[in-house]
Amino acid sequence: MTDTIIFVLAGAFATATPLLLAAIGEAVAEKAGVMNLSVEGMMAFAAAVAFAVTYQTGNIVLGFGLAVGASVALSLVFSILVLGFSANQIVSGLAVGILGLGLSSLAGRSFENLTMMAPANLSLPVLSDLPLVGPILFRQSAITYFAFAVAFLTWWFLAKTRHGRITKVVGEDPAIAHNLGFAVIRIRLFAIIFGAVMSGLGGAYASTILTPGWSDGLIAGRGWIAVALVVFGTWRPLRIAFGAYLFGALLLGDLAVQAMGFSVPPQIMTSLPYVMTIIVLAAVSRNALLIRLNAPVSLGQNFQPSK
Amino acid sequence: MKTKAGESPLLLQLRNITKRYGTYVANDSVDLALEHGQICAILGENGAGKSTLMKTIYGIQQPDEGEIVWNGEKVAVTSPSVARDLGIGMVFQHFSLFETISVVENISLTVPGSLPDLAEIIRQKADEYGLHVNPDAPVHGLSVGERQRVEIIRCLMQDPKLLILDEPTSVLPPHSVQQLFGTLRKLSERGVAMLYISHKLEEIRDLCHCAVVLRQGRVTGTANPRQATSAELARLMIGQDIPTARHAEAKPSCEPALTVSDLTYENPDPLGESLDSVSMAVRPGEIVGIAGVSGNGQSTLARILSGEIRLQGHMAGRIQVFDHPVGDAPPGTRRQMGVTFVPEERLGRATVPTMSLADNVLLTAHGAGLVRKGLIRRRQQADFADKCISAMDVRSRGRQSIASSLSGGNLQKFVLGREILLKPRILIVSQPTWGIDVGAAAMVRQKLVDLRDTGTAILMISEELEEIFEISDRIHVMYHGRLSPSVQARSVTAEDVGRMMMGEFDQKMRAA
Numbered sequence: 001m002t003d004t005i006i007f008v009l010a011g012a013f014a015t016a017t018p019l020l021l022a023a024i025g026e027a028v029a030e031k032a033g034v035m036n037l038s039v040e041g042m043m044a045f046a047a048a049v050a051f052a053v054t055y056q057t058g059n060i061v062l063g064f065g066l067a068v069g070a071s072v073a074l075s076l077v078f079s080i081l082v083l084g085f086s087a088n089q090i091v092s093g094l095a096v097g098i099l100g101l102g103l104s105s106l107a108g109r110s111f112e113n114l115t116m117m118a119p120a121n122l123s124l125p126v127l128s129d130l131p132l133v134g135p136i137l138f139r140q141s142a143i144t145y146f147a148f149a150v151a152f153l154t155w156w157f158l159a160k161t162r163h164g165r166i167t168k169v170v171g172e173d174p175a176i177a178h179n180l181g182f183a184v185i186r187i188r189l190f191a192i193i194f195g196a197v198m199s200g201l202g203g204a205y206a207s208t209i210l211t212p213g214w215s216d217g218l219i220a221g222r223g224w225i226a227v228a229l230v231v232f233g234t235w236r237p238l239r240i241a242f243g244a245y246l247f248g249a250l251l252l253g254d255l256a257v258q259a260m261g262f263s264v265p266p267q268i269m270t271s272l273p274y275v276m277t278i279i280v281l282a283a284v285s286r287n288a289l290l291i292r293l294n295a296p297v298s299l300g301q302n303f304q305p306s307k
Numbered sequence: 308m309k310t311k312a313g314e315s316p317l318l319l320q321l322r323n324i325t326k327r328y329g330t331y332v333a334n335d336s337v338d339l340a341l342e343h344g345q346i347c348a349i350l351g352e353n354g355a356g357k358s359t360l361m362k363t364i365y366g367i368q369q370p371d372e373g374e375i376v377w378n379g380e381k382v383a384v385t386s387p388s389v390a391r392d393l394g395i396g397m398v399f400q401h402f403s404l405f406e407t408i409s410v411v412e413n414i415s416l417t418v419p420g421s422l423p424d425l426a427e428i429i430r431q432k433a434d435e436y437g438l439h440v441n442p443d444a445p446v447h448g449l450s451v452g453e454r455q456r457v458e459i460i461r462c463l464m465q466d467p468k469l470l471i472l473d474e475p476t477s478v479l480p481p482h483s484v485q486q487l488f489g490t491l492r493k494l495s496e497r498g499v500a501m502l503y504i505s506h507k508l509e510e511i512r513d514l515c516h517c518a519v520v521l522r523q524g525r526v527t528g529t530a531n532p533r534q535a536t537s538a539e540l541a542r543l544m545i546g547q548d549i550p551t552a553r554h555a556e557a558k559p560s561c562e563p564a565l566t567v568s569d570l571t572y573e574n575p576d577p578l579g580e581s582l583d584s585v586s587m588a589v590r591p592g593e594i595v596g597i598a599g600v601s602g603n604g605q606s607t608l609a610r611i612l613s614g615e616i617r618l619q620g621h622m623a624g625r626i627q628v629f630d631h632p633v634g635d636a637p638p639g640t641r642r643q644m645g646v647t648f649v650p651e652e653r654l655g656r657a658t659v660p661t662m663s664l665a666d667n668v669l670l671t672a673h674g675a676g677l678v679r680k681g682l683i684r685r686r687q688q689a690d691f692a693d694k695c696i697s698a699m700d701v702r703s704r705g706r707q708s709i710a711s712s713l714s715g716g717n718l719q720k721f722v723l724g725r726e727i728l729l730k731p732r733i734l735i736v737s738q739p740t741w742g743i744d745v746g747a748a749a750m751v752r753q754k755l756v757d758l759r760d761t762g763t764a765i766l767m768i769s770e771e772l773e774e775i776f777e778i779s780d781r782i783h784v785m786y787h788g789r790l791s792p793s794v795q796a797r798s799v800t801a802e803d804v805g806r807m808m809m810g811e812f813d814q815k816m817r818a819a
Contacts, residue, residue: 165412169405176403179367180417181387289577293407293445 015248025198037093040223041100046203071200396462596779716747
């Protein structure tokens with residue numbers, strides 16, 4: 001029983017990591033008023049590139065680096081469409097996302113169904129050997145710690161820093177921000193690129209550390225879950241982190257329950273993580289005023305400064 | 308006036324400023340000179356190029372030709388932050404505050420310093436100039452007057468030498484206007500120069516040292532506002548005398564056309580405006596004006612009356628049209644009963660911006676014989692549009708003009724004409740002359756009075772107090788979602804209504 005609990009609570013951090021990275025990135029882009037729906041495609045392309053590079057060179061850092069590059073390249077296509085030509089954000093995001101999925105199949109074609117060894121998780125002296133707490137909290141991948149640190153730093157950035165406030169107000173009213181002298185397009189570009197870096201890291205983590213192997217469709221909707229987490233976490237990084245962890249825990253809990261041989265229809269069990277995460281996040285974030293204050297008002301609306 | 312040695316007596320000079328948008332010339336070789344501490348009015352109708360000129364000085368846009376000389380040196384104001392560094396501050400007509408953050412956070416966007424330090428400076432400036440605001444208050448909870456104080460304080464914190472004010476009083480109740488003028492005079496005595504955009508001539512005569520008149524992008528004259536009469540200034544501004552609406556005593560019948568009784572509405576949007584037991588009646592043949600600073604519930608009331616917000620079934624009786632409950636009826640049903648609406652947003656709510664005038668006619672007039680068996684009758688449609696255009700003197704390139712290509716005034720005339728041609732029994736109109744020039748505004752008001760005389764019940768929501776007085780027969784005031792009892796327009800003064808706009812009609816509020 002203890003083993004099962006450790007399996008669920010420790011594994012949830014790992015399962016949550018790619019979701020959290022991608023969701024935090026998307027949250028920042030949306031805070032600046034840009035709805036980038038290509039998260040799934042960016043993650044998939046990055047995952048394929050990360051696996052291919054790491055498999056061939058054995059250098060996981062290089063794999064992550066090129067994965068982020070691939071994701072950012074996709075986001076630049078999106079940026080040119082949306083920021084340069086004021087194209088509809090939803091349609092551009094979907095199109096670039098489909099492009100990313102296609103590129104991931106192409107990049108991963110000769111690596112289909114290959115696997116490799118995941119790098120060992122961190123092992124900290126003393127801490128990792130603590131009973132219960134050790135395996136849950138202190139034997140995770142460095143990327144996992146990074147993901148939760150990014151969530152915290154993003155919260156701090158948006159809530160406490162001047163640049164964070166500027167990002168936020170560009171998403172509230174780009175016209176006023178422009179009148180005050182802020183470079184709306186440049187700020188939105190940075191936000192989109194930050195989102196792409198995070199999606200790239202999330203995708204790379206999924207194919208090299210979480211399930212080190214490649215098969216087409218490996219990302220399996222994680223990008224969409226990340227987009228949903230942003231909304232149900234009401235654009236607040238700490239809520240999003242909580243939501244990602246909850247989702248991971250429910251996903252693994254579901255596996256654990258099935259392994260114990262309870263006779264629950266599998267359809268119900270499989271849908272449970274999705275349903276429960278939505279219910280819980282909707283319940284903790286039901287304060288209408290807080291939603292109104294955190295939701296980016298100009299989300300999805302393009303802005304072009306007049307010359 | 309203190310002038311340091313070597314400093315030019317002139318603070319700002321504009322030489323030959325020209326700004327074009329495509330073929331349209333917004334500013335045509337504009338020259339202007341401003342001394343330290345001088346308050347100069349920029350007069351002109353809408354579209355005369357006032358805002359364009361101010362945006363150029365504040366660096367939001369760049370001139371195509373001409374130069375800006377600041378303290379004797381030629382400067383390129385390439386962005387608002389350059390302007391702020393020079394010492395130019397701007398208070399925008401529609402404010403440039405973000406609602407979701409606090410006062411001090413807003414100010415921190417453009418003024419360097421930590422939040423606690425800034426909050427302290429805000430308190431100091433607030434005391435110094437009598438501009439009371441709480442630095443930690445979230446902006447969404449502030450009244451327009453408070454928001455404007457925040458804007459002014461933000462400018463003052465940058466120690467400006469020039470302050471640009473774009474129609475600063477258009478949203479203020481009369482009492483706050485005097486307070487604002489006190490602050491501005493104090494600043495002027497300390498050497499801060501001001502460019503003051505307005506079309507309220509009495510205010511300009513009260514406050515400004517000089518006046519520059521713009522018409523069609525050019526400087527057409529200058530005047531000393533202390534000596535010129537309002538009529539003289541007006542003539543400079545539009546090139547002719549302004550007609551005022553002919554306004555005979557109303558002869559309303561006794562049976563109300565539109566009745567609202569004890570209407571309470573909790574807005575589901577936490578930042579939206581709610582209503583608190585609103586009651587009123589509008590009779591055929593009278594114009595009832597609802598005054599009040601906008602944001603006090605007027606837009607919610609307008610949407611509930613039009614049916615854009617529908618009440619729950621059991622509340623249907625709170626709104627009655629000729630004794631029929633309509634509170635839960637959709638807008639189409641209400642229109643069939645002879646109720647028409649002119650909303651405040653002309654583009655996007657009253658018309659489809661990308662469609663022609665002829666097609667926009669169909670939006671509300673489809674029931675007037677323009678459609679048969681679901682098919683559009685093109686000739687009737689064209690006739691209706693032409694009739695509307697000629698009756699209202701809509702200046703456009705005919706019925707095929709795209710709605711968004713018309714100026715605000717002409718589009719408003721078109722929208723009002725469309726509704727008048729439907730011969731409404733009740734007309735509900737919001738901000739009928741918002742942002743349109745004096746000539747068009749005068750015509751719109753006259754048409755409303757004419758419509759009243761044909762026996763239509765008219766409800767007009769407006770934040771222009773002069774307009775309310777000019778054509779209303781009875782006046783209500785809205786404040787914090789509550790509606791005052793009505794007063795007769797002919798027996799009440801602007802000061803009385805001004806006090807009501809601050810909430811002084813309400814026993815409950817006075818007690819609180």
